[in-house]
Amino acid sequence: MPVDRKTLIGKVLRTARYRVSVEDVQDFVSVMPKSSEATEEAPEVAPPTFAPLVAVLGLLRTFDWSTDFQFDYRDGTAMFGEQFIDFHRPLYVDEEVEINAMINDVYEKSGRQKFDVVQLAFEIKGDRDGQLVMTGKQSYILFK
Amino acid sequence: MTIAPNKPYFEDLTVGMALPTVKYGPMDRFDYIPIALILRDTNPLHLDRVYAQERGLPDTVQQGPLNQAYLYEFFTNWLHKPWDLASTEIRFAANVFPEDILHCGGEIEGLEIGEEYDIVHCRLWQKNDEGVNILTGKASGRLPKPPK
Numbered sequence: 190m191p192v193d194r195k196t197l198i199g200k201v202l203r204t205a206r207y208r209v210s211v212e213d214v215q216d217f218v219s220v221m222p223k224s225s226e227a228t229e230e231a232p233e234v235a236p237p238t239f240a241p242l243v244a245v246l247g248l249l250r251t252f253d254w255s256t257d258f259q260f261d262y263r264d265g266t267a268m269f270g271e272q273f274i275d276f277h278r279p280l281y282v283d284e285e286v287e288i289n290a291m292i293n294d295v296y297e298k299s300g301r302q303k304f305d306v307v308q309l310a311f312e313i314k315g316d317r318d319g320q321l322v323m324t325g326k327q328s329y330i331l332f333k
Numbered sequence: 334m335t336i337a338p339n340k341p342y343f344e345d346l347t348v349g350m351a352l353p354t355v356k357y358g359p360m361d362r363f364d365y366i367p368i369a370l371i372l373r374d375t376n377p378l379h380l381d382r383v384y385a386q387e388r389g390l391p392d393t394v395q396q397g398p399l400n401q402a403y404l405y406e407f408f409t410n411w412l413h414k415p416w417d418l419a420s421t422e423i424r425f426a427a428n429v430f431p432e433d434i435l436h437c438g439g440e441i442e443g444l445e446i447g448e449e450y451d452i453v454h455c456r457l458w459q460k461n462d463e464g465v466n467i468l469t470g471k472a473s474g475r476l477p478k479p480p481k
Contacts, residue, residue: 219367221406222403236415237418242371242402246371271422273420276416276421
């Protein structure tokens with residue numbers, strides 16, 4: 190029976206947390222072509238190049254593919270869709286960020302295959318000052 | 334097409350100018366290990382060449398956020414300070430594989446004058462050596478006021 194994911198619109202997902210650890214930032218900087226200017230100037234500031242990883246891994250902790258998206262990851266294919274981010278302030282090393290998200294849109298599209306686009310609206314706050322670090326939207330493409 | 338200078342001020346830019354293109358790579362499969370650890374995502378598609386080839390792919394797939402990080406590196410290096418980054422809109426169009434070269438570029442689409450700082454809006458792209466779009470999208474950055 191086909192899944193109707195439009196009923197998921199408005200669903201608030203669970204709050205997730207992630208600590209921007211020194212180790213994760215150092216591992217990341219070691220992969221990038223040169224040490225980030227942000228890190229050189231102020232070692233307590235994570236480079237903005239690290240921000241998409243925080244958004245991606247933070248959001249993945251806010252939902253369960255099966256219970257929240259009605260998607261079986263074992264025999265289905267999922268991909269990242271579009272991502273929109275507004276940056277409100279720098280991300281600091283060793284701060285813990287809190288990620289809150291909700292499903293704000295679901296729609297079906299057809300290419301070679303039919304797929305659903307599930308779009309999350311999210312906000313990420315840092316515990317350094319309780320202020321917003323990033324807000325945005327992230328889509329996931331779930332093939333049928 | 335005129336090339337925009339690096340670390341520009343509002344006065345240096347006009348709509349339609351190209352951002353100076355930057356080339357990164359070749360991509361290294363061993364970089365996927367720390368990224369997998371940071372993302373806590375050990376999907377074998379990113380780490381196991383045989384697993385990826387059994388699924389019809391030429392090699393392991395570089396993680397999307399790493400592709401994105403290179404495009405951010407390109408854009409934020411062009412700005413005065415990395416955290417002058419204001420917003421991004423990114424669409425994931427194709428996969429990156431080990432040994433790929435990533436070419437990043439863009440074009441200025443809009444300029445806004447502000448009180449504290451000015452804003453530049455750009456269209457961005459990341460392509461591989463074959464010219465295939467990996468990422469497409471937009472980014473906006475803050476431009477400091479020039480020193481008086």
